[in-house]
Amino acid sequence: MEKLIIIANLGRVRPVKFKPAGDDPLDEAHLLEEPGSTVEMRPQSIHQAVTDSAGRFPQGGPADRLTGMSYGEEHHLEDELEKQALERVAGKIGEIVACAGYPVWRLVIPQEIMLSLLKALPPAAHKTLGGVMAGDLTKLPLPELEKRFLSESVS
Numbered sequence: 794m795e796k797l798i799i800i801a802n803l804g805r806v807r808p809v810k811f812k813p814a815g816d817d818p819l820d821e822a823h824l825l826e827e828p829g830s831t832v833e834m835r836p837q838s839i840h841q842a843v844t845d846s847a848g849r850f851p852q853g854g855p856a857d858r859l860t861g862m863s864y865g866e867e868h869h870l871e872d873e874l875e876k877q878a879l880e881r882v883a884g885k886i887g888e889i890v891a892c893a894g895y896p897v898w899r900l901v902i903p904q905e906i907m908l909s910l911l912k913a914l915p916p917a918a919h920k921t922l923g924g925v926m927a928g929d930l931t932k933l934p935l936p937e938l939e940k941r942f943l944s945e946s947v948s
Contacts, residue, residue, distance in 0.1 A: 795811065795924065796810060796893075796896045797809075797889075797893050797897075797898035798810075798811065798899045798900075798901065798938075798942065799886055799889060799900050799901070800901040800902075800933075801882055801931065802882075802902065802903050802929050802931050803834075803875065803879070804833065804931075805831060805834065805931040806882055807830070807831045807832075808827075808831075808889045808893075810826075810893075811824060811942075812824070823939060823943070824935060824938055824942065826935055834878065834881050834885065879906060879909050880913055882910065884915070887915035890918040890921065895920075897921055898921060898923060899925070900924070901925075901930050902926075902928075903927065903929045904927040904928075
């Protein structure tokens with residue numbers, strides 16, 4: 794089992810560490826989440842990015858008459874905001890893996906952003922990536938995560 798699991802989506806990065814069972818027979822393997830280690834990274838909405846109202850431009854009709862107005866377009870603004878959010882998340886994951894000393898680690902990320910995030914990861918963090926799992930588990934309580942990951946490592 795990897796010693797570090799990073800659970801992420803576009804708005805949250807949640808590192809969880811694996812602690813193996815000790816010499817004490819009562820001590821069991823479990824997952825640890827340090828207080829304050831979860832990082833909220835809310836993706837910027839279009840309304841926050843655009844400070845002005847949409848432009849209005851003449852539309853249709855004969856050349857000498859203005860018949861109506863159309864609103865300006867946001868030209869791929871949503872795609873750009875998602876790209877920026879991916880870069881922030883990938884950078885934060887790179888920081889977490891670097892601070893942990895580049896151990897073999899696992900990433901849990903929603904399927905729809907998996908390929909983009911893997912491309913955005915820093916090369917050093919990508920090199921030590923041990924596995925990727927699809928899913929958005931950022932809000933799952935720690936006991937549920939333990940059931941999911943620790944039963945997987947036992948079997």
